[in-house]
Amino acid sequence: MAGIVLRLGSEGYAIHVGRGLYETVLAQTLVGMDPARIVLASHPDILELHGSRLEDALRGMTAGDTSMMHFTFPPGEENKSLLTLERGYVALLEAGVTREDVVLAFGGGVVGDLAGFLAASYMRGVRYLQVPTTLMAMVDSSIGGKVGIDLPGAKNAVGCFHQPVAVVSDIGVLKTLPQREVNSGLAEVAKYGFLYDVELLSMLRIWESERSFEGTAIEKIIARCAGHKAEVVRQDERDVIGIRALLNYGHTFGHALESACGYQALRHGEAVALGMMMAARAAEMDGMAAGGLLELHRDVLMPLIAQVEAPEGLEVEVVLRRMLADKKRGRRQRFVLLEAPGEPRIVDSLDEDIVRRAVEEILRETWGMER
Amino acid sequence: MAGIVLRLGSEGYAIHVGRGLYETVLAQTLVGMDPARIVLASHPDILELHGSRLEDALRGMTAGDTSMMHFTFPPGEENKSLLTLERGYVALLEAGVTREDVVLAFGGGVVGDLAGFLAASYMRGVRYLQVPTTLMAMVDSSIGGKVGIDLPGAKNAVGCFHQPVAVVSDIGVLKTLPQREVNSGLAEVAKYGFLYDVELLSMLRIWESERSFEGTAIEKIIARCAGHKAEVVRQDERDVIGIRALLNYGHTFGHALESACGYQALRHGEAVALGMMMAARAAEMDGMAAGGLLELHRDVLMPLIAQVEAPEGLEVEVVLRRMLADKKRGRRQRFVLLEAPGEPRIVDSLDEDIVRRAVEEILRETWGMER
Numbered sequence: 163m164a165g166i167v168l169r170l171g172s173e174g175y176a177i178h179v180g181r182g183l184y185e186t187v188l189a190q191t192l193v194g195m196d197p198a199r200i201v202l203a204s205h206p207d208i209l210e211l212h213g214s215r216l217e218d219a220l221r222g223m224t225a226g227d228t229s230m231m232h233f234t235f236p237p238g239e240e241n242k243s244l245l246t247l248e249r250g251y252v253a254l255l256e257a258g259v260t261r262e263d264v265v266l267a268f269g270g271g272v273v274g275d276l277a278g279f280l281a282a283s284y285m286r287g288v289r290y291l292q293v294p295t296t297l298m299a300m301v302d303s304s305i306g307g308k309v310g311i312d313l314p315g316a317k318n319a320v321g322c323f324h325q326p327v328a329v330v331s332d333i334g335v336l337k338t339l340p341q342r343e344v345n346s347g348l349a350e351v352a353k354y355g356f357l358y359d360v361e362l363l364s365m366l367r368i369w370e371s372e373r374s375f376e377g378t379a380i381e382k383i384i385a386r387c388a389g390h391k392a393e394v395v396r397q398d399e400r401d402v403i404g405i406r407a408l409l410n411y412g413h414t415f416g417h418a419l420e421s422a423c424g425y426q427a428l429r430h431g432e433a434v435a436l437g438m439m440m441a442a443r444a445a446e447m448d449g450m451a452a453g454g455l456l457e458l459h460r461d462v463l464m465p466l467i468a469q470v471e472a473p474e475g476l477e478v479e480v481v482l483r484r485m486l487a488d489k490k491r492g493r494r495q496r497f498v499l500l501e502a503p504g505e506p507r508i509v510d511s512l513d514e515d516i517v518r519r520a521v522e523e524i525l526r527e528t529w530g531m532e533r
Numbered sequence: 534m535a536g537i538v539l540r541l542g543s544e545g546y547a548i549h550v551g552r553g554l555y556e557t558v559l560a561q562t563l564v565g566m567d568p569a570r571i572v573l574a575s576h577p578d579i580l581e582l583h584g585s586r587l588e589d590a591l592r593g594m595t596a597g598d599t600s601m602m603h604f605t606f607p608p609g610e611e612n613k614s615l616l617t618l619e620r621g622y623v624a625l626l627e628a629g630v631t632r633e634d635v636v637l638a639f640g641g642g643v644v645g646d647l648a649g650f651l652a653a654s655y656m657r658g659v660r661y662l663q664v665p666t667t668l669m670a671m672v673d674s675s676i677g678g679k680v681g682i683d684l685p686g687a688k689n690a691v692g693c694f695h696q697p698v699a700v701v702s703d704i705g706v707l708k709t710l711p712q713r714e715v716n717s718g719l720a721e722v723a724k725y726g727f728l729y730d731v732e733l734l735s736m737l738r739i740w741e742s743e744r745s746f747e748g749t750a751i752e753k754i755i756a757r758c759a760g761h762k763a764e765v766v767r768q769d770e771r772d773v774i775g776i777r778a779l780l781n782y783g784h785t786f787g788h789a790l791e792s793a794c795g796y797q798a799l800r801h802g803e804a805v806a807l808g809m810m811m812a813a814r815a816a817e818m819d820g821m822a823a824g825g826l827l828e829l830h831r832d833v834l835m836p837l838i839a840q841v842e843a844p845e846g847l848e849v850e851v852v853l854r855r856m857l858a859d860k861k862r863g864r865r866q867r868f869v870l871l872e873a874p875g876e877p878r879i880v881d882s883l884d885e886d887i888v889r890r891a892v893e894e895i896l897r898e899t900w901g902m903e904r
Binding site for chain 1: 695
């Protein structure tokens with residue numbers, strides 16, 4: 163088991179990565195928090211797969227003093243909505259949840275973001291725990307306190323910063339994760355590799371040859387990513403000095419792709435994988451990066467999206483229009499580009515023609531799409 | 534003009550009380566913040582009365598570089614809702630408001646709470662200014678960063694802490710405030726008097742004999758209250774160590790009254806005035822306070838609610854049921870009671886019969902209501 167301590171101001175919190183953690187550190191953490199009630203926020207599929215193990219572990223710990231309630235909602239980005247949030251507020255209010263209670267976010271990124279914002283805003287904030295069940299959430303979204311919901315057409319448009327009391331990533335749940343979700347998480351792993359840690363790319367490639375959730379390799383990969391994330395958040399919790407913003411590598415392109423498919427056909431990590439390839443191509447065209455950068459990206463990322471079919475109805479023009487629409491609305495369109503692996507830089511403007519060609523080329527290479 | 538500096542951690546902010554402040558400190562503060570856009574959040578009545586003065590002042594300052602947009606919603610507690618909040622999110626999103634822009638909350642408590650929460654949660658937080666236009670908001674709700682909305686039947690059930698960049702209370706706007714609103718604000722002034730500052734009660738009584746918004750008396754009263762509020766928030770920003778909780782004096786009873794009338798028939802300050810008299814009666818019955826406490830409360834508060842008619846349909850039983858309903862839901866029902874003026878204490882439980890008799894007696898004395 164790996165324990166990473168994220169220090170923030172005088173407080174901070176622990177990020178635990180390992181096996182059998184629900185029965186040990188999670189239960190112990192909850193004992194220390196002493197809530198009257200635990201609000202288990204999750205979705206039905208996760209509860210069916212792993213809920214009874216989690217609840218058994220918590221019941222063993224609380225000896226019947228702590229009651230438990232469920233707040234569940236269907237999986238999928240489209241449910242990270244104001245409507246689901248309202249349902250959550252009403253459920254907590256009707257159950258009489260108070261600021262002394264605890265929300266436990268048990269799921270992937272959507273569950274963590276929504277349940278975290280519910281916890282941040284119900285009664286001006288209740289304590290919560292992140293218990294991620296996807297690779298993507300373990301390496302990225304569960305750490306750092308960014309919580310929130312989407313508005314129609316605007317991902318993460320509403321939210322705040324609300325740090326969890328702890329993050330408990332139990333690797334035991336990953337073996338039920340569908341391969342597409344695993345690959346989507348690996349794209350985020352690769353992001354840390356490109357940004358900070360070339361050795362992580364080798365670890366990723368070695369792991370991919372076996373794809374085993376037994377053994378220590380996957381634990382080491384997740385802990386290494388969590389360590390990078392924790393260090394970034396420690397330096398720039400509120401995302402204001404350009405350090406945390408680097409984690410948006412691949413995201414300017416990626417968000418336009420997700421938005422163009424209505425957030426359904428592509429997993430977040432898949433969109434980011436494509437986005438990082440576009441960013442690498444753009445950095446080469448701009449002359450900022452030497453040749454070979456895109457090649458490295460292709461080697462690492464193409465296997466992760468090889469099984470993904472072109473989203474029906476996705477058009478190059480629509481992707482480009484989404485990117486330009488953002489720009490027209492007066493938003494600064496920032497790109498994270500690499501001069502080389504491990505050397506990221508924020509670029510406030512990028513030639514429109516380079517953007518266009520990067521999008522076109524990667525979509526053509528990946529799916530044979532033409533304008 | 535009085536300037537109070539609220540220190541919080543390493544930052545804090547200034548609270549300005551005086552005249553002609555839109556043209557001076559407000560304009561200067563905005564110049565310093567350098568937003569591309571100002572979102573003027575308000576309601577139509579306030580804008581009609583004082584909007585052109587405010588906008589002229591801001592236009593004079595920005596020399597045309599800063600654009601201004603309005604987000605308005607009708608006055609009244611019933612509009613401090615998730616629905617209004619959603620309208621706000623969509624309006625800001627459609628206008629392309631970014632985290633570099635500024636929200637200016639221009640109105641009373643409802644505007645400040647809702648616009649503050651909009652600012653706190655849109656794009657994970659944009660900067661905002663509190664520019665209160667009611668006495669109640671100037672002395673209390675605009676200071677301290679508690680922002681949020683109501684859920685049906687549950688006031689302030691959703692929200693967070695988001696401190697403004699500054700609070701600018703221009704007394705010039707108070708002369709258009711309806712007398713009921715003035716009296717409602719004076720009840721909050723009296724609250725600070727009972728809790729911390731007996732001299733303030735004398736200042737209040739002297740001011741009431743003339744009720745003039747010219748001269749320095751009202752400015753001194755507001756600044757004195759703002760100073761008390763700032764000190765309380767400095768000591769207990771997040772309302773966790775029992776210091777800020779004292780500001781709920783009269784509120785446990787008051788909320789039940791507001792809730793029993795559906796938040797329409799009674800102003801917040803009126804409900805708090807009645808609630809403080811109930812609390813004083815309860816403290817006497819409990820033996821915690823010597824006799825004379827209720828008498829002092831009656832002297833100060835009765836004139837403030839003398840013109841208020843009994844809300845149609847208000848029943849003693851309903852008020853009591855609201856209080857018991859809260860208790861049954863597992864919420865700790867805390868009361869702030871006074872041992873004497875200036876000596877408040879938090880009481881975690883109060884004999885149910887005392888609660889009942891305090892509610893009954895004050896409603897009978899005030900409005901001749903019988904069970």
